[in-house]
Amino acid sequence: MSMELQSPTVSLARLNEPAPVFxxxxxxxxxxxxxxxxxxxxxxxxxxxxxxxxxxxxxxxxxxxxxxxxxxxxxxxxxxxxxxxxxxxxxxxxxxxxxxxxxxxxxxxxxxxxxxxxxxxxxxxxxxxxxxxxxxxxxxxxxxxxxxxxxxxxxISEILRVVDALQTSDKHGVSTPADWTPGQPVVVAPPATASALETKEEAEAKGYDYKRWYLRTKTI
Structure with a gap:
């Protein structure tokens, strides 16, 4: 006997999707x-x-x-x-x-x-x-x-820190590293293509702190 799947009766809260409206x-x-x-x-x-x-x-x-x-x-x-x-x-x-x-x-x-x-x-x-x-x-x-x-x-300080991190990321197009608090360096998005790869000298000329090609930080 086949079983018909039923649609969920409530919304689901998922990251980066519209929050369930109430x-x-x-x-x-x-x-x-x-x-x-x-x-x-x-x-x-x-x-x-x-x-x-x-x-x-x-x-x-x-x-x-x-x-x-x-x-x-x-x-x-x-x-x-x-x-x-x-x-x-x-x-x-x-x-x-x-x-x-x-x-x-x-x-x-x-x-x-x-x-x-x-x-x-x-x-x-x-x-x-x-x-x-x-x-x-x-x-x-x-x-x-x-x-x-x-x-x-x-x-509560951690909740405020997450709000700060999200708002900073949105404003500057960056990410925040572990234990980040406002005023500390942020993470620059890694290059997506081979042609975008930089040497340490090129990254530092842009004001980045170069640790690896995929891990560069800057102060904003």
Whole structure:
């Protein structure tokens, strides 16, 4: 007996493709992902309100809001808790950490957004969204995503570093090496043809630091 293949019922979040579009209820009312075209978006999920690791993360995100804003980034939080739980928890976090939380938090009770972005991981939990971060550029393209286990809090400085690396790469047409931070040398694209190969002297005349024909860096 033949089996007919069925189309998936939810979108899939894939790198360098349009981020799955959603409309959701949040602590700031109803929002749509398309509301933020022209801005970068950091969408991040947490397993549950009123939990210790998540609380420290929200406190840390709140303390760095101005740094994200300086990079034209909109923060959006998410969990499968309701709006009332979010509001009560946010009030508690603001009291504990002394930081105002000014970004919206999605109340994903039906797990619709969580499913679109693969935040529901049965090996970790079937009832909570795992810790995940999705970086979406100002054209709505998903540029980076990272998943974390339930018991490991995120490093907010690393999320900012990835945003910096993506924006620098877009602006200058370069790549960034391991452990790169703004101000450090970037990687120049390697030559694609034999005729484009350069000697060490030719590369250095262009201001490149020549290590190998395929590995050249420069300061921008």
């Amino acid at each position: 409309e959701a209820i949040t602590t700031h009312g109803k929002i749509k992902l398309t509301d933020f075209l022209g801005k970068w978006v950091v969408l991040f999920s947490h397993p549950a309100d009123f939990t210790p690791v998540c609380s420290t993360e929200f406190g840390s995100f709140a303390s760095r809001q101005a740094e994200f804003a300086d990079r034209n980034v909109q923060l959006i939080g998410l969990s499968v808790d309701g709006v009332q739980a979010h509001l009560a928890w946010i009030h508690d976090i603001e009291s504990v950490f002394g930081q105002k939380i000014s970004f919206p938090v999605i109340a994903d009770l039906d797990m619709k957004v969580s499913s679109m972005y693969g935040m529901i991981q049965p090996g970790a939990s079937t009832t909570s969204a795992v810790r995940a971060v999705f970086i979406i550029d100002d054209k709505g393209i998903l540029r980076a995503m990272v998943y974390y286990p339930m018991n490991v809090g995120r490093n």
